[in-house]
Amino acid sequence: MKTLLLKKQEVSRLISMKEVIETVEEAYKAFNSQQVVQPGYVEIHLPTPRGEIDFKLGYYKTNEVISMKASSGGFPNNPAEHGVPSGMGTILLFDARSCALVCVMDGSLITGLRTGAAGAVSVKVLARKNARKVTSIGTGNQARMQIRAIHEVMKIEEIHAWDNHPETLSRYKADIESEFGIPVVMAHSKKEAVEQADILVTTTRGKGSLVEADWVKPGTHIVAIGTDTQGKQELAPEIFRNARIVNDSMAQCIEKGETWHPLHHNIITQADIHAEIGEILLGQKPGRENDEETTIFDSTGMAIQDNTTSSRIYRNAIAGNTGTAFEFFQ
The missing domain is CATH 3.40.50.720 (NAD(P)-binding Rossmann-like Domain)
Incomplete structure (x- = not known):
């Protein structure tokens, strides 16, 4: 099974705000329809001047996708010292039927969109x-x-x-x-x-x-x-x-x-x-x-918002032949 890698620019082209509103509505309805397993999210606060990193995990029974998002913020020295943004996000999607990793995508834009x-x-x-x-x-x-x-x-x-x-x-x-x-x-x-x-x-x-x-x-x-x-x-x-x-x-x-x-x-x-x-x-x-x-x-x-939104992006990427595929298990 191949895993798809989607960069930030690719993610931005793969979904519209109208679609995100639809996926967030879907998420809220699913959450109150007993279709979601969503543990409490975990946060780690790092020593000053660093900020925090949060982990949100969710399983959506309808689409059989498990999502995990890591998002960080409040790292003011990142651009100068490490050459990366002060806040970042990454989303992993797993096929719940096998738990195989099917997609890794930039999650920083998704957090802003679904919020x-x-x-x-x-x-x-x-x-x-x-x-x-x-x-x-x-x-x-x-x-x-x-x-x-x-x-x-x-x-x-x-x-x-x-x-x-x-x-x-x-x-x-x-x-x-x-x-x-x-x-x-x-x-x-x-x-x-x-x-x-x-x-x-x-x-x-x-x-x-x-x-x-x-x-x-x-x-x-x-x-x-x-x-x-x-x-x-x-x-x-x-x-x-x-x-x-x-x-x-x-x-x-x-x-x-x-x-x-x-x-x-x-x-x-x-x-x-x-x-x-x-x-x-x-x-x-x-x-x-x-x-x-x-x-x-x-x-x-909520993690289920990330799940429904990133799953739509993944489906759009597959339909549009977008992203880079690689093999983990060869």
């Missing part, structure tokens, strides 16, 4: 139908990916953005306006940006609350992306009080996600978590029920 798509899926089921303004707290690569994905599922008329690095904010404005023609308003403060939001997206590596409860207007949908390990935080816990709270994986979110903070402060209990998003997509629980409620999607990222 962006997750936000878009939540917008489809939780945002107000008349939502038009998006606020982005944080203007890095994932903030751009969120706009690319949300743009696929709704008409964005205006973006309000804030970042604590003015030069990063200026680049974001130029890039988004050039790519989409959507006007970007550079906010003078977080409060000013948040108050404008129909949809609020947070994509930082925050270590404390960046968004206060009284800034959030009724009817806002919040896409909380940045908190995926203990110690990170973007939202004031009080925002969760009386909000409709939706997790990607409740087990992960109550331990490592934004949801941990209001639980820890006794603002909510687990019973106050409305649903996992797959339950809403499957019609097992309702999404938004009125235009006044605040909805929160807490996304920690």
Whole structure:
């Protein structure tokens, strides 16, 4: 059996954002249909100035694929000292019928794509139908990916953005306006940006609350992306009080996600978590029920998203005769 090797440039040509949104929806539905085996992910924090590396493993019974992704971040000296990016990802795909390794692919782009798509899926089921303004707290690569994905599922008329690095904010404005023609308003403060939001997206590596409860207007949908390990935080816990709270994986979110903070402060209990998003997509629980409620999607990222997305890329590569094949077992 041959193993296929896919480089980053090849991966980027093998899937569209529309397809990624489809694969993420598939992942969420599969997770809540008992079609997924997904152990808790493992993280290793390395000594400063190095960062962390995470390992996510998942088995999808429907496609008979086991995926394993290693993703690292926060290695600022990598480009100068080692000639590699400060953050990287690699995905291995195994045929679950034999456990043979069928594909090795760059995973850094996939992480960004499927995380962006997750936000878009939540917008489809939780945002107000008349939502038009998006606020982005944080203007890095994932903030751009969120706009690319949300743009696929709704008409964005205006973006309000804030970042604590003015030069990063200026680049974001130029890039988004050039790519989409959507006007970007550079906010003078977080409060000013948040108050404008129909949809609020947070994509930082925050270590404390960046968004206060009284800034959030009724009817806002919040896409909380940045908190995926203990110690990170973007939202004031009080925002969760009386909000409709939706997790990607409740087990992960109550331990490592934004949801941990209001639980820890006794603002909510687990019973106050409305649903996992797959339950809403499957019609097992309702999404938004009125235009006044605040909805929160807490996304920690799941192995099954990597599985369905990388499997689609692999199938597209086989169909398009793309990549380099090699033999492990000769």
